[in-house]
Amino acid sequence: MRKLEIFLAFLLVAVMIFAAGCSAKIETHDVSEYKKTLEYKDGFKVMMITDIHISRLTNLEELTIYLTHNINEEKPDLIVLNGDNFFDATKSSVDYLFKLIDSFETSWVYLQGNHDHQGLFEPGYPDETASRMKYSLNVDYPNDGIDGTQNFYVDLMDGNDLVYRLFMIDGGSYTRLNAVKYTYQQIGDSQLSHIEKVQSQETDDSYTSLAFFHIPLQEYADAYAGYVEGKYAGKGENREENYPSAFNSNQFNRLKNAGIRGIFCGHDHINDSIVDYEGVIVGYGVKGTREIYHDEDMMGYLLITLTGEEFSIDNCQSVFVDYDSVVEGK
DSSP: OOSOOHHHHHHHHHHHHHHHHSOOOOOOOOGGGGEEEEEOOTTEEEEEEBOOOBOTTOOHHHHHHHHHHHHHHHOOSEEEEESOOBSSEEHHHHHHHHHHHHTTOOEEEEEOOSSTTOEESOTTHHHHHHHHSTTBOOOOOTTSSOSSSOEEEEEEEETTEEEEEEEEEOOOOEEESSSSOEEEOOOOHHHHHHHHHHHHTOSOOOSEEEEEOSSOOTHHHHHHHHHHTTSSOEEOOBOSOOOOOSOOSSHHHHHHHTTEEEEEEOOOTTBOOEEEETTEEEEEOOBSSSSSSOOTTSBEEEEEEEETTEEEEEEEEOOOOOHHHHHTTO
8 A cells, every 4th residue: 555656756756856956055064063962861761753644634632642642651851753754744734743742841853754745735844843843853954965854963961971872864755766666765975974974073982873764774674584584683573575765875884884873764664673783773663653554563662761881672562542531531
């Protein structure tokens, strides 16, 4: 049902081509201008919610109860909305979700996926709206010469010491494969160079770096195959083929060589494997809601708990509760 909605993809690419034709002067920024900081504490919780897929048909009352229950249950220190938050949505849908997330008064970030711009609004609306919210950490400089709209990072500081660095990356949307077929984009060379430049600024490499983006890399398939064969340690299950970026331009090795020790994606709704692959954790976040296709027993959120130099990763299953009982206080 899901993979490449040709018509919508065509519209999206057409908009991208038009936007590319409207040239603008490149404005460079120091890497420090892409940085946000949060105070680190032992047991810092990152809650990644992916593939929410709010549409014009979504029951927002039910969704609100569900997300509120999960967020209040975990009390995270940072919420990462990791792509495909919207699909055939409206401006009011975007406003609703971001106001809801902001109401928890917890730091959060919005990352786009391949469906987020497929709605009744201009392509930049979700990113621009997220950047204006009080507790959002989003940073975007539209004409900076770096591919994508999310290329910022969050430093977790213990006093003057950097303990964790969390890269937030726009993993792309659709791209033309040939004259009639479209496929998934990949992290661009300019984005990888940006990450490498950020990392090169640090003289002390004792901190741990993690990365978040929506569309998985091609190495996810190799990692899971090795896990099934007993070659790599891991957990979880993939129930569908992975649908990665179409082109492998050495993204994994460049991220690894830049010191990234964990990569977390969404996109494939019924995959939740987490594998230690060549010294890098490559993990799927379980699907956030039951919108579009899903398995009821593979739905919830990814929780990453940071403790010193170690971090634990768990996909937390959550089910839609009896809404009438919740509303009535039973």
